[in-house]
Amino acid sequence: MNVVEILKNLWETSGFAQATWQQLVMIAIACLLLYLGIVKKFEPLLLVGIAFGMLISNIPGSGLYHSEMWLQKDISYGQVLKEGGLVDIMYIGVKTGLYPSLIFMGVGAMTDFGPMIANAKSMIMGAAAQLGVYLAFILAVVLGFTGNQAASIGIIGGADGPTAIWLTKELAPELLAPIAVAAYSYMALIPLIQPPIMRLFTSKEERCIKMDQLRPVSKTEKIVFPIAVTIIACLVLPSVASLLGCLMLGNLLRECGVTDRLSDVVQNALMNIVTIFLSISVGATAIGSNFLALDTIKIIALGLLAFCFSTAGGLIFGKIMCKVTGGKINPLIGSAGVSAVPMAARVSQMEGAKANPSNFLLMHAMGPNVSGVIGSAVAAGFLMAVFG
């Protein structure tokens, strides 16, 4: 046995010998994202998993993820199970739309729709805050993306990670990594992105407006609500049934009062398990050769614009509603319509409190905030119906 030969073989099979510059750059980006998640606490529950998935899939020769398996038209799941790596197997849940739907179930179980039911008018702001989805879609078409890709980029403006993943894995799987990274990064950056836009679109007097206390919502209303939303929204757009149906099922488990154990599992154990699988598998799709492209920069720029347009859309409708109601609605709650529960509502609260320290807008902002979740799911369902 020749020791030199063994050492030579070891070197040749090691990641150092196989590494490309793209893989090294991706490993550096993964480390940066880990830093942002762990030290800066930017959406750590997701970003840490995404970054780590990115890290391990870019280790040369690891064989954890095979992008070529997933870009075929007819995916053979048997082949994936037989020949795929660990992340390939996890990725089945993304590709089939299982993870985003389960995450929505958890979100539903954690969300109190009471503030929205108490102030149903706030749903208009949740709809208006989807403006960014469609403006970013138009801009993406102008920049030369196909219809499917433009739809997937536009949905970043919905500020809803699972929805963005759900739509992109179907319409433009090749863009899944940059879109997921952009969506979750911007969600984490909402406290930095939104306040300047909020101050730009509102006057000091408007920001100081105090809103009346919300009425209490009965248990019956809270139980009827998820059932009615499922029937109405899914009849209009059946393509959204998997997302919205799961969201409302989760909420029904929470509110009906007879399934506390299930609600607890969905909110905690299931949500955490799915978050781990989803984040690792989405991060792993960020392979250097695909990710380091001009399109990624365009997507990240368009995602930022989508967020800004959505915030502006909510604020503009907030101002309109402020005028219509004779100054009873603080327009700041409009910006919470961009989904991103509950971060966007917290930002509305903080800006309101800055203008007037005795102003408590949090519960008022939760109305547009949770209607934004429904709005972005409906927007995604529409795009799926058109391009899917």
Place this chain on the structure above:
Amino acid sequence: MNKLLVLAASSAEIADSAASTAEERLGMVDALSISGLGFGIVFAVLVVLMVFITVMSAILRAGKKAPKAEKAPAPAKVEAPVKVEAPVAAPAPVASVPGGEADMFVTVNGKKHAVCVEEKIPRFTVTVNGKAHGVDVESVEEE
């Protein structure tokens, strides 16, 4: 010859793929109309839901207020004495329980309560949910 055939086939594939990509690319008019329609549908769905919630809430609240209005003129309930229905299960003979410390169970209006005995049978006062009631005992069953 074979090489030429392969080249021709791959050129045709590239041409097809380019054509399909071109088909997928949208014109501005299409993009604008899709955006307008999509935004409109999001609004329509949420407005329908808003109307539904408003109507549902109004109906439910009206339904809740109505029985209250009917009940309002009804005379106030007589508090005491509350009839204790058998069985009354006492862990120990009631007489032996020091006042205020007793643990016995009484069924009041069909619901079993742990009560505090302050007087001896056949008529005594029990405290149910912090409220004192005069009680007539019809029968006592020891455990």
